[in-house]
Amino acid sequence: MTLTYIFHSGFALETERTILIFDYWLDPAHVVPAILQKDKPLYIFSSHFHEDHFNRAIFEWKKQREGITTILSKDILRHRRAKKEEADVWRAKGGTWADHRLAVWALGSTDSGVSWIVEVEGKRIFHAGDLNNWYAKFLPEAVPGQKIYSTEFEEFIDPIAHEKQYLGELKDIRKVTDYFDVVMFPIDGRIGNGYTLGGRQFIERFKVGLFVPMHFITPITEPKEQPAQDTSCQNPAESRGWKSNTESANRFKEFTDRMALPFWEISKEGESREV
Secondary structure (H helix, E strand, O other): OEEEEEEOOEEEEEOOOOEEEEOOOOOOOOOHHHHHOOOOOEEEEEOOOOOOOOOOHHHHHHHHOOOEEEEEEHHHHHOOOOOHHHOOEEEOOOOEEEOOOEEEEEEOOOOOOOEEEEEEOOEEEEEOOOOOOOOHHHHHHOOOOOOEEEOOOOEEEOHHHHHHHHHHHHHHHHOOOOEEEEEEEEOOHHHOOOOOHHHHHHHOOOEEEEEEEEOOEEEOOOOOOOOOOOOOOOOHHHHOOEEEOHHHHHOOHHHHHHOOOOEOOOOOOOOEEEO
């Protein structure tokens, strides 16, 4: 199989007979046009309705070629980001789906939507969506039963309860399987100290063939004044104010090395790796 990093949490996985795309948002390296030219069946997954995980452009692809199946989380429908008839398959946590090429399980998330397990051609793939221990930085000062106000999220949060929910989701996943050939999981430095905790807790509970970081964008800091310039060839991710923060994500390799676990050090959008 060949796994290609598109951007943020977006990946394309090409097997001998199929192609899977997960959580497409932006495509700085123009990965998708080449995929659409191939004659293999194409499966499109979107884990939830957030803009950085779901882009309505996927429906335009179906107008360009046949053989595309869209498999979307039901929260996209609930938030009216798409109409029921626009997708081929809608699934919430606990839902399953299969055809003669692959089998799909929709598992839980600690944010919105679902995470995905996909079995294809003898391989088991996991894409976490927004499943993570997002409030890990608050755990050292947390008191059971008390909430903490987060200026980042502008709300009161209970990091202990959130972690309990996260670990509960991992237990539910283990009811389906305890191993994956490939895991795509958020390693997002924006959430502060402890940003790798969720990934470490995942690895401690599952056998993993290859760990792939995702969800590691960072805002671009622009100078106050810029000269006029030609933006016709501008990176579309940069035009939205984001870039990949591969450096922070790849620090997780220190942990996977200690666990003797293969880790993909992604360096740029459009990069591929044989699995």
